[in-house]
Amino acid sequence: MDKENDTNIKQISKEGIVIEDKNVIEISDLKLSFGNNAVLQGIDLEVKKGETVVVLGKSGTGKSVLLKCIVRLIMSDSGKINVLGMDVLTLNDKELVKLRTKIGFIFQQAALYDSMTVRENLEFPLERHENLDEDEHNKRIEEVLESVSQKESIDKMPSELSGGMRKRIGVARTLILKPEIMLWDEPTTGLDPATSREISYLIVKMQKDFNVSSIVVTHDMSCAKIVSDRIVVLKDGKFIIEGTYEELSKSDDEFVKSFFEEV
Amino acid sequence: MLEYVPKSITNFFLEVYGLYGFTVAYFREIFKRPFEFKEMIRQFFQIGNKSLGLVSITGVIIGFVLALQSVPTMSQFGAVSLIPSMVSIAIIREIGPVIIGLICAGKIGSSIGAELGSMKVTEQIDAMEVSATNPFKYLVVTRITATTLMIPLLVIYADAVAILGGFLALSIVGDETLYFYFSKVFSALTFSDILPSTIKTFFFGFAIGLVGTYKGYNASRGTESVGVAANTSVVVGSLLIIIIDMIAVQITTIIS
Ligand SMILES: Nc1ncnc2c1ncn2[C@@H]1O[C@H](COP(=O)(O)OP(=O)(O)OP(=O)(O)O)[C@@H](O)[C@H]1O
Ligand SMILES: [Mg+2]
Numbered sequence: 382m383d384k385e386n387d388t389n390i391k392q393i394s395k396e397g398i399v400i401e402d403k404n405v406i407e408i409s410d411l412k413l414s415f416g417n418n419a420v421l422q423g424i425d426l427e428v429k430k431g432e433t434v435v436v437l438g439k440s441g442t443g444k445s446v447l448l449k450c451i452v453r454l455i456m457s458d459s460g461k462i463n464v465l466g467m468d469v470l471t472l473n474d475k476e477l478v479k480l481r482t483k484i485g486f487i488f489q490q491a492a493l494y495d496s497m498t499v500r501e502n503l504e505f506p507l508e509r510h511e512n513l514d515e516d517e518h519n520k521r522i523e524e525v526l527e528s529v530s531q532k533e534s535i536d537k538m539p540s541e542l543s544g545g546m547r548k549r550i551g552v553a554r555t556l557i558l559k560p561e562i563m564l565w566d567e568p569t570t571g572l573d574p575a576t577s578r579e580i581s582y583l584i585v586k587m588q589k590d591f592n593v594s595s596i597v598v599t600h601d602m603s604c605a606k607i608v609s610d611r612i613v614v615l616k617d618g619k620f621i622i623e624g625t626y627e628e629l630s631k632s633d634d635e636f637v638k639s640f641f642e643e644v
Numbered sequence: 645m646l647e648y649v650p651k652s653i654t655n656f657f658l659e660v661y662g663l664y665g666f667t668v669a670y671f672r673e674i675f676k677r678p679f680e681f682k683e684m685i686r687q688f689f690q691i692g693n694k695s696l697g698l699v700s701i702t703g704v705i706i707g708f709v710l711a712l713q714s715v716p717t718m719s720q721f722g723a724v725s726l727i728p729s730m731v732s733i734a735i736i737r738e739i740g741p742v743i744i745g746l747i748c749a750g751k752i753g754s755s756i757g758a759e760l761g762s763m764k765v766t767e768q769i770d771a772m773e774v775s776a777t778n779p780f781k782y783l784v785v786t787r788i789t790a791t792t793l794m795i796p797l798l799v800i801y802a803d804a805v806a807i808l809g810g811f812l813a814l815s816i817v818g819d820e821t822l823y824f825y826f827s828k829v830f831s832a833l834t835f836s837d838i839l840p841s842t843i844k845t846f847f848f849g850f851a852i853g854l855v856g857t858y859k860g861y862n863a864s865r866g867t868e869s870v871g872v873a874a875n876t877s878v879v880v881g882s883l884l885i886i887i888i889d890m891i892a893v894q895i896t897t898i899i900s
Contacts, residue, residue, distance in 0.1 A: 452774050481776040492771035496759075506775040509678070558775070 398589055400610060401430040404463075405562055405594045411450060411460035413443075420446050421457070422618030426596075428562075433588055433595040435605045437640055438615030444598040445489060447615070448564045451596070452484055453477060465561065482510050485555030485563040485593075489570065491547040493539040499526075499550055500535050507557050525553040528590070529583060545576040552583065556591075563587060565597040569604045581607040602640055614640070659880070666858045670788055673781050680786050687790035695751050695798055702747055703802035706739060707731060707809025715817055724818065728825050729832030731810040736833065737841050740803040742889055745848040748795055749881035753856040756787055757877030760860025761870040769861070784861060788853035795849030796842055836900060844892040851884040 406428040413421040420443035428434050438444050449455040451462060453469055462469040467480050494502050503522050507513070513521065526532045529549035539547060548568060555563065565584065569577035581604045587593050588608075597608055605612060606626050613620045614629070614637055622629065622637055630641050711731050718724050760783055763769050772779040807829060814820035856877040863873040 449770070454770050454773060478776040481774050484774065486771070486774040488767045488771055490766055492767040494763075494768055494771070495766075505772075506777065509775075509777050554775070 395585060395610075398431065398585075398610075399592070400432045403430045404428065405430050405465055406451065406596070407461070407463040408451070409461045411447075411457050411462060413446060413450065413455070413457045419618055421450070424460070424615075424618075424620060426613065426620065428594050428596060430594055431588065431592050432610050433584065433597060433608050435609040435612045436596060436598045436615055437600060437605065437612060438598075439600070442615050443618060444615060445566050448486070448566055448596065448598060451564060452481055452486055482506075482558050483561045485552075485558070485560035487548070487551050487555060487563065487565045487568055489566040491539075491544075491551035493542075493547055493550055493554070495539045497539075498535075499531075499537050499539070499542075502539070502550065502554055503557050506554065510558055521557060525556045528556065528586070529553045545572050545580070548572070548580055549583070552587075556587070559591070561593060563593050563595045565595060565599075567599055567601075568597065569599060569601045574603070577601060577604060578607070580604070584608045600640070662862065663854060663858055666784070666854060666861075669780060670785055670854070673778070673785050674789065676781070678781075680782050683782055684786040684789055687786050688794055691752055691790055691794045692798070694755065695748055696801075698747060698751060699744055699798050699802045700805055702743065703740070703805030704809035704812070706743060706802075707735060707806030707811075708813045709809075710734065710739070710806075711810035711813035712817065715814075725828070727814060728810065728820075728828040732807050732829040732833055733837055735806045735810075736803050736837050738889075738893075740806055741799050741841050741845050741848065742885065744799045744802045745795065745845065745852070745885040745889075746882050748791075748798065748848075749852050749855075749885055750878050752791060752795075753852045753877040753881040754874040756791075756853065756856030757859045758870055758874035760784075760787075760857055761863035761873030764861060764863045764873075765865065765867055765870055780861075784857040787857050788850060791853030791856075792846055792849040795852060796845040799845045799848075800842070840892065840896040840899075844888060847888045847892070848885050851888060852881050855881040855884060 404427050406426065408424055408426040411421055411424040412419075424447060426434070436444055436447065446455060450457045451464060451469065453472070457470065460470075464480060465483060467476065469477075469480070472480060493499075494505065497505065500522065503525065504518075507518065507521065522535070523532065526535060529552050531546060531549050531553065534542060534546060534550060539550070542550065563584075568580050568584065572580065584595060584597060584604075585608055588595060595608070597604070599605055609626050611623065612626060612629050613623045615621075616636055622632065622634060624632075629637055632638065711727055714727050714730060715724065718727055718730075760769070763783070769779045769783070772782060811820060811822060811825045814825065815822075859873040859877040859880070863869040
């Protein structure tokens with residue numbers, strides 16, 4: 382692994398980050414059931430430009446489902462979702478494609494295309510949405526690999542990569558279209574503490590370097606501590622509390638306390 | 645009302661409806677840009693490459709066995725010289741298409757079902773969709789098109805190999821020469837043997853691709869559904885081939 386780049390990622394702190402007073406995501410009264418299973422029961426959430434919001438919640442409470450609703454991978458039953466000024470639930474196919482190119486989605490298991498090399502994985506979205514000449518094309522691929530410190534993986538197959546490397550390539554693949562918003566589904570789950578920390582700093586780096594707004598779904602409190610500007614807690618299909626890491630760590634609520642106990 | 649209908653029956657109709665929907669979507673998407681030629685050509689090679697060995701061996705054996713089996717019976721009537729025409733007509737009209745169709749349903753159908761199934765389960769299909777690529781076009785349309793065009797080629801090739809296998813058998817038991825064998829074969833075959841059976845193989849190919857992609861694309865969550873997708877692709881695909889064959893035979897008898 383590239384030593385110099387690693388230390389580079391480790392030095393990142395939250396200082397100097399600008400959060401504008403402008404909402405890029407507005408969700409109100411979002412509801413969704415699968416049959417009898419009422420997963421989301423009235424979600425309200427706002428995310429500002431440049432802000433990172435962490436969503437905490439137990440396994441199976443619908444965190445992944447919430448992220449998928451935002452890009453309309455799953456159609457919600459009712460409510461309103463407004464992303465970058467567009468009403469997600471009523472967009473036509475063309476507008477939806479346009480919106481999706483501005484959103485990066487980091488899947489829980491990275492979801493790399495396993496019949497393609499890393500380079501082809503990165504080229505896949507690039508070829509389809511931007512008309513770059515060959516130099517610019519290659520430069521963009523190198524740039525994004527550089528920013529996740531994975532330049533040496535370029536000709537590998539996903540099956541040859543470790544879990545942490547796969548996550549990084551997954552990040553690189555969404556970065557390639559320069560998204561304004563990134564949705565991270567449990568970015569650190571299943572990784573060792575050191576790699577988890579690196580991924581957390583990577584999230585902050587994205588915020589700092591590219592001014593992206595993020596929603597980070599996680600139950601990893603050390604990740605939440607590093608990346609969050611604000612935390613919301615999901616329970617029984619609703620957000621029960623919201624605040625900064627500091628505020629929530631002093632909360633009396635038993636449920637909220639249970640997340641902080643591990644630390 | 646619906647709860648009185650047995651689950652297997654409702655499932656059957658849901659399945660048929662799902663396959664119908666997939667067919668409609670296929671014809672809607674195939675004429676729209678982008679055409680994903682690169683992936684389509686990759687699929688052509690994959691399908692041909694993967695099945696060529698199996699199809700060759702099966703072809704030779706079918707022809708060989710068919711000819712060999714006919715020798716005792718036909719010699720009772722003193723009609724050994726009719727074997728080449730009998731074998732070639734049987735192979736081209738029925739045995740070649742159906743057996744190769746079934747073999748491809750097993751080999752190609754299952755691999756498409758498993759491939760798309762695992763892509764679905766590991767969220768790769770979702771990933772394509774959020775990177776604003778149409779996964780239906782990239783994964784489904786290319787594969788169905790590839791099977792629709794490749795299965796007929798494989799069948800034609802297998803027919804040829806099988807007829808050659810028939811020659812092999814006759815030259816072992818008797819003293820058939822290649823020249824006489826093929827002159828008998830070609831004088832027996834007519835256009836009306838070849839055309840209908842070739843047309844039906846396009847439908848076989850379409851069915852194999854359709855079922856494999858449908859099962860894989862609609863795999864449910866959890867890794868075990870990859871196996872289920874592969875397995876049901878083969879079962880439903882084979883069944884469809886038999887049904888299409890039956891219909892095709894009816895139609896050709898009515899027309900001729
Ligand atoms: N496509 C689907 N069809 C039916 N039910 C679903 C579907 N997706 C999710 N669910 C159900 O919705 C609920 C929430 O699932 P989700 O994957 O969002 O949980 P999660 O909060 O992300 O949990 P984890 O931390 O384990 O990833 C679960 O009960 C799950 O069974
Ligand atoms: Mg999840």
